[in-house]
Amino acid sequence: MDEETSASRSEEDPAQSQEGIDSFDPMSGPMLFYNDRVIDHFTNPRNVGDLSEGAAIGFGLVGDPRCGDQTKLWIEVSSGRIARVRFRSFGCPGAIATSSMLTVLAEGRTIEEARAITDDDVIEALGGIPARKKHCSLLGVQALRAAIDDHEKRSSAAREDPA
Amino acid sequence: MIYLDHNATTPLHPRVLDAMLPYLRERFGNPSSPYRLGREAYAAVNRARRRIAEFLGAMPDEIVFTSGGTEADNLALRGVTRALFKSGNHLVTSTIEHHAVLKTFGDLEALGHRVTYLPVDPHGIVDAAALRDSLAPETILVSVMLANNETGVIQPVDEIVAIARERGVLVHTDAVQAAGKLSLRLHALGVDLASFSAHKICGPKGVGALYVRRGTPLAPLFTGGSHEDGTRAGTENVAGIVGFAEALAVACEAQDEQIARLGRLRDTLEGEIRARLDDVIVNGGQAPRVANTSNISFKGVEGESIVLQLDLAGIFVSTGSACTTGDPEPSHVLLGMGVDPLAAKGAIRFSLGPTTTNEDVAFTAPRVVDAVRRLRALSSLGERL
Ligand code: FES
Numbered sequence: 001m002d003e004e005t006s007a008s009r010s011e012e013d014p015a016q017s018q019e020g021i022d023s024f025d026p027m028s029g030p031m032l033f034y035n036d037r038v039i040d041h042f043t044n045p046r047n048v049g050d051l052s053e054g055a056a057i058g059f060g061l062v063g064d065p066r067c068g069d070q071t072k073l074w075i076e077v078s079s080g081r082i083a084r085v086r087f088r089s090f091g092c093p094g095a096i097a098t099s100s101m102l103t104v105l106a107e108g109r110t111i112e113e114a115r116a117i118t119d120d121d122v123i124e125a126l127g128g129i130p131a132r133k134k135h136c137s138l139l140g141v142q143a144l145r146a147a148i149d150d151h152e153k154r155s156s157a158a159r160e161d162p163a
Numbered sequence: 164m165i166y167l168d169h170n171a172t173t174p175l176h177p178r179v180l181d182a183m184l185p186y187l188r189e190r191f192g193n194p195s196s197p198y199r200l201g202r203e204a205y206a207a208v209n210r211a212r213r214r215i216a217e218f219l220g221a222m223p224d225e226i227v228f229t230s231g232g233t234e235a236d237n238l239a240l241r242g243v244t245r246a247l248f249k250s251g252n253h254l255v256t257s258t259i260e261h262h263a264v265l266k267t268f269g270d271l272e273a274l275g276h277r278v279t280y281l282p283v284d285p286h287g288i289v290d291a292a293a294l295r296d297s298l299a300p301e302t303i304l305v306s307v308m309l310a311n312n313e314t315g316v317i318q319p320v321d322e323i324v325a326i327a328r329e330r331g332v333l334v335h336t337d338a339v340q341a342a343g344k345l346s347l348r349l350h351a352l353g354v355d356l357a358s359f360s361a362h363k364i365c366g367p368k369g370v371g372a373l374y375v376r377r378g379t380p381l382a383p384l385f386t387g388g389s390h391e392d393g394t395r396a397g398t399e400n401v402a403g404i405v406g407f408a409e410a411l412a413v414a415c416e417a418q419d420e421q422i423a424r425l426g427r428l429r430d431t432l433e434g435e436i437r438a439r440l441d442d443v444i445v446n447g448g449q450a451p452r453v454a455n456t457s458n459i460s461f462k463g464v465e466g467e468s469i470v471l472q473l474d475l476a477g478i479f480v481s482t483g484s485a486c487t488t489g490d491p492e493p494s495h496v497l498l499g500m501g502v503d504p505l506a507a508k509g510a511i512r513f514s515l516g517p518t519t520t521n522e523d524v525a526f527t528a529p530r531v532v533d534a535v536r537r538l539r540a541l542s543s544l545g546e547r548l
Binding site for chain 1: 463464465467471472492493505508541542543544
């Protein structure tokens with residue numbers, strides 16, 4: 001996307017990323033204004049799908065009890081790195097976009113690096129989300145950690161029972 | 164742009180703007196001023212009051228102008244409870260009221276009143292028979308809306324009135340979503356208080372009215388000047404009031420034709436969507452509804468995601484009441500009807516209005532189908548439910 005244009009625009013007038021409606025600060029107030037990067041990940045979510053069963057797989061499912069939104073996430077680990085990651089989400093635009101961005105951040109990382117990814121990292125990578133949508137970014141992050149735990153459990157089970 | 168959120172607000176009708184403009188320009192007087200400019204404004208307010216009373220089947224002195232539906236609800240509920248605090252402290256309402264009513268009752272509970280919330284059947288209709296059991300000697304007021312803002316379901320206010328009357332209990336109805344969509348004769352309906360809002364019927368924002376049947380005890384919320392017979396102090400929103408009357412006139416003139424037309428468009432929209440998608444529920448679809456409203460649950464997807472995808476396609480709809488958008492919890496109206504929480508999460512409200520065209524509906528239906536299909540394909544609840 002046109003990173004340059006938005007950079008020069010924000011230099012001219014940091015308060016005004018675009019005209020009209022976008023001149024509201026998307027981080028504050030009750031409005032659900034999502035920025036272009038969030039919209040992009042909502043409209044074209046990356047790494048959607050699931051991975052089939054296998055020893056190298058880890059699966060995580062996390063739901064938010066308050067809003068009922070849910071994200072499922074699968075990882076495939078190869079030589080200690082996340083080789084592939086897939087997700088599905090029954091969620092609001094915030095949940096879909098943050099889960100999508102999380103998969104982008106996690107792919108290719110070592111298990112330790114992936115476990116260290118926080119909701120704030122995801123939000124920062126998206127250029128921010130509305131304040132009341134902050135909890136949505138936890139779905140993907142927690143699903144990833146659950147998938148890592150699941151993978152570790154499976155691989156230690158496989159070690160104990162190599163048959 | 165296709166606007167299908169008329170239960171949130173409506174565009175100003177050109178005739179309404181024309182009626183208002185003189186009172187924002189040269190006829191800007193204060194209705195309380197003693198000279199001609201003031202008397203002109205006073206006359207305009209009273210003419211509007213007479214017109215509104217006539218359209219609603221009431222007397223002019225029974226119309227109290229407010230800043231909108233929320234203030235009318237607050238004035239009715241708080242005004243009656245204060246005026247009758249010696250007679251009793253029990254109030255009755257339903258679980259599916261607008262937040263302007265529900266949260267006011269919540270506040271009255273915190274102040275020591277007892278409130279009974281009448282349940283709703285699966286079709287979204289308030290259980291009027293349950294009112295009989297809830298009435299107590301200390302019951303002073305029942306408040307049940309005329310048409311629900313989220314589902315459009317028409318409530319049995321006439322039955323509520325009949326039951327309450329026997330026991331000498333006052334009845335308030337929030338008629339904000341009924342005006343212009345049902346023919347209203349307030350005297351015949353028999354309620355003691357009814358709330359209205361101008362901006363839901365192509366009038367301006369910031370003005371509404373409370374109908375107060377003659378003789379109904381009511382304490383004011385605002386004190387100050389003797390405006391509105393002392394019931395509502397504050398200089399009248401003259402242009403807004405004039406616009407409100409004009410909006411009601413426009414709505415009533417075309418009412419029967421609009422009801423028939425919007426009902427057909429609504430049925431087309433529902434029909435096209437249901438023909439192309441499985442696991443779709445029209446909430447309240449089996450109940451009598453106002454013609455413009457359709458509340459549809461799309462299982463497996465989250466309503467806000469549908470709203471955003473349609474927004475990107477230039478179609479404006481909502482997940483429920485505009486006042487609660489952004490609240491991650493599912494609609495209290497749908498949960499109150501017993502809709503499954505996951506289905507309630509996937510609910511979208513389409514509310515049509517006088518400017519909605521056949522083309523709008525023809526454009527919208529396939530885009531709703533696309534949005535739901537895409538979101539179901541990436542949903543963790545799976546495509547098959
Ligand atoms: S509202 Fe709960 S995940 Fe977005």
